[in-house]
Amino acid sequence: MPELPEVETVRRGLAELLPRRTAKDVQVFDSPKSFPNAPRDVEQFLYGAEVVAVRRRAKVLIIDLDTSYSLVAHLKMTGQLVFRGETHFGAGHPNDSLVGQLPDRSTRLQINFEDGARLFFNDQRKFGWVKLLPTSEVENLPFFKKVGPEPLEEETKPEHFIERIRRRNGSMVKPAILDQSVVAGIGNIYADEALWAAKIHPEIRVRDLADEQLETIFIEAVKVMALSIEKGGSTDRNYVDAEGKRGSYLEFAHVFRREGKACHVHPDQEIVKIRVAGRGTHICPVCQTAP
DNA sequence: CACTTGACCTGTCCGC
DNA sequence: TGCGGACAGGTCAAGT
Known part of the structure; x- marks a missing residue:
């Protein structure tokens, strides 16, 4: 969670x-x-x-x-x-x-x-x-x-992310960004949100991505997580803060838990839920073209 | 070493 | 209404 x-x-x-x-x-x-x-x-x-x-x-x-x-x-x-x-x-x-x-x-x-x-x-x-x-x-x-560096710390730069994720060149990109030794703290929600924002399909291999695409994934991951902190996090079912209150980020999510709903970029396209490396994964098949 | 899969638990939801 | 099976946001151990 x-x-x-x-x-x-x-x-x-x-x-x-x-x-x-x-x-x-x-x-x-x-x-x-x-x-x-x-x-x-x-x-x-x-x-x-x-x-x-x-x-x-x-x-x-x-x-x-x-x-x-x-x-x-x-x-x-x-x-x-x-x-x-x-x-x-x-x-x-x-x-x-x-x-x-x-x-x-x-x-x-x-x-x-x-x-x-x-x-x-x-x-x-x-x-x-x-x-x-x-x-x-x-x-x-x-x-x-x-564990890898803190993505929201100023001194953590895209090149640090790129250098670490390249160690997983043979892996699909989604499980690679979920790997806590690449950067710390990204989980299933923000992996899906960052990949949608970066227009990258989760099953593309890391080795098939250019450095510029990896940099975009990192920048988008930082943006969605920073926004989520502003909104008090994502409450799906269990999560509450230290006072027992829910977070509201999911109201702003583009793909996570939005299967069957319209993509915010392509209104005629529904968000689709697939399974990647054993994890539920949400994509817009038009924004994120399959490998 | 890198990658994938199953295990750890309980609760809920969905289809029959 | 009941029941079996799939699934849930994270890591680790063990397999290939």
């Missing part, structure tokens, strides 16, 4: 809500992949720890504590991190939340703070996880060892 824009939206919310709060305890409901490598008594390492910052790298959230430990979370397909408690901009935000009373049956973890605030990790499919790691070891996670 959550891709870079969704995780970044959650990060921005948590960055407003969590710092300076002190953790008290944690309840683990049912989260088999969480705390696999944590110290034996997680609570002992969480009790009295104050949140100092909330960071993001790729699709991973990092909540830094003042104890030299960090809570590290991956939401995978259906994870949510939802905050409940009094805020400096007032209570009442939870009233327009998409999620109801918490905990609910998808709640896997609940972190309680000394001031009564609570942070819920909900995850219908249990693919996601939360780890507690020494902050200095976060960057040593295997995933971080191979």
